[in-house]
Amino acid sequence: MEHNDLINALIDLVKESGKSILKIYNSNDMGISYKDDKSPLTLADKASNKIICSKLKELTPDIPILSEEGKNIPYEERKKWTTFWLIDPIDGTKEFINKNGEFSVNIALINHYQPILGIVYAPVLNTIWYGSASHGSFKIENNRKPKKINVSKYNDNEIIKVVSSRSHSNNSKLEKFLIDYPKHELVFMGSSIKICLVADGTAHMYPRLGPTMEWDTGAAHAVVKFSGGKITDFEDDNELSYNKENLLNPSFLVKESS
Secondary structure (H helix, E strand, O other): OOHHHHHHHHHHHHHHHHHHHEEEEOOOOOOOOOOOOOOOOOHHHHHHHHHHHHHHHOOOOOEEEEHHHOOOOOOHHOOOOOOOEEEEEOOOOOHOOOOOOOEEEEEEEEEEEEEEEEEEEOOOOEEEEEEOOOOOEEEEOOOOOOOOOOOOOOOOOOOEEEEEHHOOOOOHHHHHHHHOOEEEEEEEEEEHHHHHHOOOOOOOOEEEEOOOOOOHHHHHHHHHOOOOEEEEEOOOOEOOOOOOOOOEEEEEEEEEOO
């Protein structure tokens, strides 16, 4: 399937997933339970995961799927994959539970450890960001036509806009990082949307100085990568890679490619 056809199918898929999520979001029972790591899980996570996995198996039956909700696939099996789908049916479950609208549906296509296509959908905000190696990155707001997006370059004379999550805004590591940017403005957002705000030029950079998993970043990584940005390891400046034995991401920085 060509990337353009695949993108159109994925847009329809995340919208379908979003409808199931919003139905539960607007109900009186989210069916909240807790995983072994104490992170929350809702009926919406399960419904979204079922819809996405089922449709991807129809679209691309030969491509395996790695999902947050089906992550216990042995590395001995995964390491044989050259191409696979990486999905997070709801990134920002806490935002979902708190009903602030800042959660997202994430689907990425990974090839040889790097994202080649990704789509991020924020159902409450009615906004889609997507990017591919062959077409670049785009943003769809309120069902309008896709708009090409690019990262925003900055210089030392302007205020740099730095994305942060509300729950991590008092992080001492973040405060230390911001010392190098005395003229800064914090832009608060939840989930993988933070990465997309760098991709579409709303903000200049996003330092993530806490734990995330591969499915938290894969889709948005594609969006920012093909809009002229990058996500690199905070320590060694290497681009994030996927399908590692340990699926935990290092601390990272999202910014323009220079």
